[in-house]
Amino acid sequence: MSVNYSISPMPVRLKKDDKGNVVYNPNKDEVMYYAKAQSAGKMNFDQFAEHVAGHNSKYHKGDIMAMVVEVMRCLKEGLLNGKTIQLSDLGTFALILNGPGAPSLTDFNVSTNITAVKVKWTPGEAFSNLRNDKDLMFTQVLTKKEDAAIKKQKRKDSPSVKEENPSGDNPTGGQQSTDNGQQTTNPSGGQQTTDNSQQTGGNIQGGGSDQTDSGSQTDGGYTNPGGGTDVSGGDNQNPPAFG
Secondary structure (H helix, E strand, O other), X not given: XXXXXXXXXXXXXXXXXXXXXXXXOOOOOOEEEEEEEOOOOOXXXXXXXHHHXXXXXXXXXXXXXXXXXHHHXXXXXXXXXXXXXXXXXXXXXXXXXXXXXXXXXXXXXXXHHXXXXXXXEEOOHHHHOHHHOOOOEEEEOOOXXXXXXXXXXXXXXXXXXXXXXXXXXXXXXXXXXXXXXXXXXXXXXXXEEEOOOEEEOOOOOOOOOEEEOOOOOOOOOEEOOOOOEEOOOOOOOOOOOOX
């Protein structure tokens, strides 16, 4: 078992003077370094029940979840009945009331002077000081601020878009350019030009071409699923299969 911690400076606001009185520290730059627990992640109810069930328990995960839900319901019921609930080493649960004070006893009103009813948990012996656990270990980690700074620097150093083809060449070996239109290379080696019209050459089937100018013309061919029209050169050949 290991607890993650970071070390952080904290300003020394108060100090004792020569007479032992607590006074404000005149040195505002003075700091002391303290350990601060850092979470290693959150375990939700579902994960916790599965963890308990995995400890050679005779109860299944669903049984454990049902029991915990019922314990919480009964705990709340007992507290609202004014009871203090003591659950073995887990600790004691009791209610505390919060709210603004009233200027006099006669001015006290429940609706305005009791604004919150909260639960106070007093841990039992097993939870009062986990430092005494013989299996406890500590692992120093970065503070959240330090960790965020490192991640930010890594994002800054790494390019947002990886340039896999810096030469600009088409993977098939042809060129791709645009000049008021678009010229691209077909996988078969032909070129496709678009300038208010579209011309496709180098067809796999037979080297014919298809030209569209505000319309579509075909020469005994078939329609390309990509939007252009492929031609088989006038021969009645089967169109290539598309995946």
